[in-house]
Amino acid sequence: MSDLPHRTSTDLLVLHTLRCIGFAGLARVAAASGLSESDIESELIDLAVAGLVTHVAGDFGGWGLTEAGRTVDAERIADELETSDTRTAVAEAYDGFLVLNPELLDLCTAWQMRSVDGVVRPNDHTDRAYDTRVLDRLTDFDQRADVVCADLSAAMLRFQRYRVRLTHALARSKSGALDYVTDGIESYHTVWFQLHEDLLASLGIPRH
Numbered sequence: 001m002s003d004l005p006h007r008t009s010t011d012l013l014v015l016h017t018l019r020c021i022g023f024a025g026l027a028r029v030a031a032a033s034g035l036s037e038s039d040i041e042s043e044l045i046d047l048a049v050a051g052l053v054t055h056v057a058g059d060f061g062g063w064g065l066t067e068a069g070r071t072v073d074a075e076r077i078a079d080e081l082e083t084s085d086t087r088t089a090v091a092e093a094y095d096g097f098l099v100l101n102p103e104l105l106d107l108c109t110a111w112q113m114r115s116v117d118g119v120v121r122p123n124d125h126t127d128r129a130y131d132t133r134v135l136d137r138l139t140d141f142d143q144r145a146d147v148v149c150a151d152l153s154a155a156m157l158r159f160q161r162y163r164v165r166l167t168h169a170l171a172r173s174k175s176g177a178l179d180y181v182t183d184g185i186e187s188y189h190t191v192w193f194q195l196h197e198d199l200l201a202s203l204g205i206p207r208h
Helices: 008-021 026-033 037-049 067-083 088-114 128-155 157-174 190-203
Strands: 051-057 062-066 113-116 117-120
Touching: 008 026, 008 037, 008 051, 008 062, 008 067, 008 190, 026 037, 026 062, 026 157, 037 051, 062 067, 062 128, 067 190, 088 113, 088 190, 128 157, 128 190, 157 190
Parallel strands: none
Antiparallel strands: 051 062, 113 117
């Protein structure tokens, strides 16, 4: 593997981003990929002509993969790992991800639900001390997750975007934007879930 992280071609980056985040508009694809909306739109038009993505117009419209697009993405992403000699690094980072994943799921549950007088009920976020304790745990988790993100980013440039997005989500959460823990489209949990999708897709592992 080269000392420099492998750079994914722009067309594959756009296609794979849609694979990982699902049906989305330009703004969400831009946030996930780090590319400009104009560059993304140009690539999506070409991908649509090739039959790999489809577009739905309207206020709730957006872009999504076709079955052909999903197949092509799987083939090209697998080939990219082999030709860039990064499969071993990504697989090892995935092992580290799997160690951390149950902890994040527990943190998200603690954020959404809490036990009061022995009764488990939705967290209404009126107890700031409780929320602060959960956010402190998330901050500690994020520091350990950084090792996984760093290993992935050292192998493939496209993984660097997850570190940026996770950092942003944590910062917004700690500043009082509570949706950025579990509920928003750019929440910590959402970005972590998309990273999981990316790792599974990259390594050709089916989600059970």
